[in-house]
Amino acid sequence: MPITQSDIRDLCTDAVFDRGQNYYAEGHIHEQRRVDDIITATVEGSKLYDVTLSLAEPDFEPSCTCPYDGPGECKHVVAVLLSLSDDLPEDEGERLDAVFEDIDTTELQAFVREELARDDAMLDRFFATFDATSGKSHEAYRDDVTQLFEEHTREYPVVIDAIDFSQLTDLGERYQYRGRYRQAAAVYRGLVAGIDDNIEIVDGAYDHYARVFRESLDAYVDCVTAADLSSTEYDAYEQFIVERIESGSHIHREQFERTLSTLQAAIEE
Numbered sequence: 505m506p507i508t509q510s511d512i513r514d515l516c517t518d519a520v521f522d523r524g525q526n527y528y529a530e531g532h533i534h535e536q537r538r539v540d541d542i543i544t545a546t547v548e549g550s551k552l553y554d555v556t557l558s559l560a561e562p563d564f565e566p567s568c569t570c571p572y573d574g575p576g577e578c579k580h581v582v583a584v585l586l587s588l589s590d591d592l593p594e595d596e597g598e599r600l601d602a603v604f605e606d607i608d609t610t611e612l613q614a615f616v617r618e619e620l621a622r623d624d625a626m627l628d629r630f631f632a633t634f635d636a637t638s639g640k641s642h643e644a645y646r647d648d649v650t651q652l653f654e655e656h657t658r659e660y661p662v663v664i665d666a667i668d669f670s671q672l673t674d675l676g677e678r679y680q681y682r683g684r685y686r687q688a689a690a691v692y693r694g695l696v697a698g699i700d701d702n703i704e705i706v707d708g709a710y711d712h713y714a715r716v717f718r719e720s721l722d723a724y725v726d727c728v729t730a731a732d733l734s735s736t737e738y739d740a741y742e743q744f745i746v747e748r749i750e751s752g753s754h755i756h757r758e759q760f761e762r763t764l765s766t767l768q769a770a771i772e773e
Contacts, residue, residue, distance in 0.1 A: 507559075507589040515563060515585075516576035524582025532580075533587055539688025540597035543588065547580040551665075555584045559592075571709045584643040625671055632678035637687040645672065645694020647700070664708035669695060669716050676723060685731035692724040693744060699751045717756065721763050729770040742767060 536545040541560035557566035620627045631638040656663045677736035679688035728741045749760045
């Protein structure tokens with residue numbers, strides 16, 4: 505679909521549009537790629553950010569790994585959309601189609617298995633996409649979150665940037681969409697615990713962490729209430745909230761207390 509500047513202006517504020525224009529004009533967009541209707545690009549800002557959008561969606565459903573939390577889309581998304589309004593990249597999907605026509609199924613499976621063995625996150629996405637569960641525990645997801653925090657404290661003792669948790673939030677959404685509520689709850693529980701464990705070292709982008717924490721905690725409750733749990737199973741999920749109230753960060757205590765009340769009320773209904 506053709507992209508006009510009017511379409512782009514509808515997605516952002518005037519100030520963000522101007523910044524996006526500058527980013528595009530100054531050559532901040534790198535590694536742009538198109539596969540079918542999906543566009544991915546890397547945009548250089550204070551660091552490199554990944555932008556993804558869909559040409560098939562009315563508002564393009566863009567996402568960016570930057571910490572922007574204001575109204576509308578960020579300048580990185582705007583810059584990419586402006587570049588697409590001038591010229592669409594070549595569609596790699598056509599090349600993929602040509603390969604798929606002649607590919608040997610056994611060779612394809614072997615290739616996929618080898619790549620999945622190399623990438624734990626991709627393996628989890630594979631299971632979530634094809635309606636299976638990875639069996640990965642909430643402790644493992646919590647460790648993934650902690651590792652992200654550790655990566656941001658290699659040079660400084662505090663975290664001043666917004667950490668990109670989209671890989672985990674997207675994973676939780678995929679499992680939730682497929683009705684794999686226990687596995688989705690494990691993802692959200694790991695996110696909540698990991699952020700709660702490390703929130704004391706956060707010294708910037710507070711709105712970002714508050715939003716991800718709140719949305720993950722709400723999603724955890726949604727998954728617990730949607731799953732067909734025995735009383736013993738439910739007790740374990742509830743106990744996680746109780747333990748966080750008692751020994752988690754004081755910053756989140758009130759939210760955990762409200763969540764416990766919400767969870768108990770939902771189960772009673």
